[in-house]
Amino acid sequence: MVGYVGVENLIRLVRHVGIETVLRELADYIEDDFRRWPEFDKTPRIASHSRDGVIELMPTADNALYGFKYVNGHPRNTREGLQTVTAFGVLSDVNTGYPLLLAEMTLLTALRTAATSAVAARHLARPDSRILAIIGLGAQSEFQATAFHALLGITHLRVCDVDPAATEKFRVNMQNSGLTITLAPTAQQAVQGADIITTVTADKLQATILSDNMIGAGVHINAVGGDCPGKTELQADILKRSRVFVEFPEQTRIEGEIQQMPDDFPVTELWQVITGEAQGRRTAQDITIFDSVGFATEDFSALRYLRDKVRDTDFVTEIDLVVEPDDPRDLFGLLTQP
Amino acid sequence: MVGYVGVENLIRLVRHVGIETVLRELADYIEDDFRRWPEFDKTPRIASHSRDGVIELMPTADNALYGFKYVNGHPRNTREGLQTVTAFGVLSDVNTGYPLLLAEMTLLTALRTAATSAVAARHLARPDSRILAIIGLGAQSEFQATAFHALLGITHLRVCDVDPAATEKFRVNMQNSGLTITLAPTAQQAVQGADIITTVTADKLQATILSDNMIGAGVHINAVGGDCPGKTELQADILKRSRVFVEFPEQTRIEGEIQQMPDDFPVTELWQVITGEAQGRRTAQDITIFDSVGFATEDFSALRYLRDKVRDTDFVTEIDLVVEPDDPRDLFGLLTQP
Numbered sequence: 001m002v003g004y005v006g007v008e009n010l011i012r013l014v015r016h017v018g019i020e021t022v023l024r025e026l027a028d029y030i031e032d033d034f035r036r037w038p039e040f041d042k043t044p045r046i047a048s049h050s051r052d053g054v055i056e057l058m059p060t061a062d063n064a065l066y067g068f069k070y071v072n073g074h075p076r077n078t079r080e081g082l083q084t085v086t087a088f089g090v091l092s093d094v095n096t097g098y099p100l101l102l103a104e105m106t107l108l109t110a111l112r113t114a115a116t117s118a119v120a121a122r123h124l125a126r127p128d129s130r131i132l133a134i135i136g137l138g139a140q141s142e143f144q145a146t147a148f149h150a151l152l153g154i155t156h157l158r159v160c161d162v163d164p165a166a167t168e169k170f171r172v173n174m175q176n177s178g179l180t181i182t183l184a185p186t187a188q189q190a191v192q193g194a195d196i197i198t199t200v201t202a203d204k205l206q207a208t209i210l211s212d213n214m215i216g217a218g219v220h221i222n223a224v225g226g227d228c229p230g231k232t233e234l235q236a237d238i239l240k241r242s243r244v245f246v247e248f249p250e251q252t253r254i255e256g257e258i259q260q261m262p263d264d265f266p267v268t269e270l271w272q273v274i275t276g277e278a279q280g281r282r283t284a285q286d287i288t289i290f291d292s293v294g295f296a297t298e299d300f301s302a303l304r305y306l307r308d309k310v311r312d313t314d315f316v317t318e319i320d321l322v323v324e325p326d327d328p329r330d331l332f333g334l335l336t337q338p
Numbered sequence: 339m340v341g342y343v344g345v346e347n348l349i350r351l352v353r354h355v356g357i358e359t360v361l362r363e364l365a366d367y368i369e370d371d372f373r374r375w376p377e378f379d380k381t382p383r384i385a386s387h388s389r390d391g392v393i394e395l396m397p398t399a400d401n402a403l404y405g406f407k408y409v410n411g412h413p414r415n416t417r418e419g420l421q422t423v424t425a426f427g428v429l430s431d432v433n434t435g436y437p438l439l440l441a442e443m444t445l446l447t448a449l450r451t452a453a454t455s456a457v458a459a460r461h462l463a464r465p466d467s468r469i470l471a472i473i474g475l476g477a478q479s480e481f482q483a484t485a486f487h488a489l490l491g492i493t494h495l496r497v498c499d500v501d502p503a504a505t506e507k508f509r510v511n512m513q514n515s516g517l518t519i520t521l522a523p524t525a526q527q528a529v530q531g532a533d534i535i536t537t538v539t540a541d542k543l544q545a546t547i548l549s550d551n552m553i554g555a556g557v558h559i560n561a562v563g564g565d566c567p568g569k570t571e572l573q574a575d576i577l578k579r580s581r582v583f584v585e586f587p588e589q590t591r592i593e594g595e596i597q598q599m600p601d602d603f604p605v606t607e608l609w610q611v612i613t614g615e616a617q618g619r620r621t622a623q624d625i626t627i628f629d630s631v632g633f634a635t636e637d638f639s640a641l642r643y644l645r646d647k648v649r650d651t652d653f654v655t656e657i658d659l660v661v662e663p664d665d666p667r668d669l670f671g672l673l674t675q676p
Binding site: 019057072073074077083088099138139166172337 | 344345346349352353357379381384386388389390391393395397399401404406408410411412415416419421422426428430433434435436437440442445448476477479481484507510511658659661663665667668670671672673674675
């Protein structure tokens, strides 16, 4: 039998453990896996594009576990009350090829994206950072706020969205967070005085969410929303005066903010900063950018965390996804014998 | 909610409908999809190799549905009483990216492989074929026998395996099939007088299951077992005097019998024979070979068939693989609000 964690059990688990604890523990799994980056079998995601969106498969493996995530991106879905992004994933045993765990990953992806942002900022932002600006108050925004509060000690938020309904949803969800929140009418006003800026807008192509004049020295930019070909949030001039950090360069050059730059635009791989092989922030004046697009190892870490967390609990059930005949060569008998 | 057909329900469905009917109906779906081959988004499968095996993802899509199969191949698994191959798959809506159906595919793959073999033979074997030789009596063998009986009117089997236990399992499973069965001590004796030869051995690398002197004029060879790099069953000399038909040349040149041949070895694509764009068998003396490796569209056809077949029945259940919040932008509220 294969373990199964569906939507209901994932929600129960996160409520039981507490979302800040989940984000902290998940961040540790993600950081551990970045630390052993060379052990992973890595490939850019496999995308199937259609008129209204894309469906992607994101596989990776180490020498013990194989994981993949199925994820779609359909910006028009919200008009019909559907999610822009849905996801699920599977973790398998490399030695037998048998699947071990099937899990919903729409919620888990929201958690891992925020945890990854916080891991990167922990290594790249100024240690005295207390004020976070968030531009874009969609589904990912509260996860970002909570992760930066839990992992970096952020105390103040300055936030902005063009849609008042999104802003109100954010305000209600964050009202008991312990964070001081300033609702700003424009992105320009939101970023004033911020130590860290998260851009996480959706459904806009080659937008300029941040322009060069808005970015002062010492800021860390967590660029989350620019994550597919033709979708960017930062003016190219910002990239030129910043140090840019990425997950998997082969994928980021296609999907990230640096798709605006020449192919040889210098970037540093985040895992090398984490292991100490490469330098992160060098001075308090550096502008650092985490050009995040989301990589398969982060989903692998999330599935690995989930598997450990639900073991021997009732947050996991079993489904009969794999046949178990008495004689492995006798599938036919299963289908025909009484 | 996402539809789910696990092992138990697939077994119930096939027993309810009858395996010959399932194979016939499935073959029609497979043939229909071959007929509209240019409509599919096609890519070679994405493989992750490890010491003892491989895990693969096989995606494809038309303009309405997206499907993928997860499948492993671990030859040593049988030593521990496990399946060499396990599989599951998902069918999704291209317009929203939402998954529609999750299904076990270990059994479904066995069915679709046999149905595909029969579809190919229907177009390539001599119409008066009555005698089928099967070399290799593993998990796929009875499916082959049943599909050729149901779809081509095969009446006689000549079969062979080096393992007496496999032979006995085959004999028992086929005893009420209505087929006349001759157990042959060697492959050479099994193929004598056969109109069609299916090779479906496993766990042997670059074996010579069929040598050139064993193959007479007019035979159709259904080469199923040679399906990954380094694994072949036919002596190269047979290929040189035969007309070779394949599913997706880009994949077959890596995985099929023709991996033994130069890159420009001439092959004909099966779908073109089915549409009439290319000629199949030209004379009763031709040796035809279907160099089958299994392609993503066949799994897509199988998932499409299964979805249609279980609709509004109790052979399908629902699982909560996709989150359905009231507000698609409010995932956070689901995890934190009471």
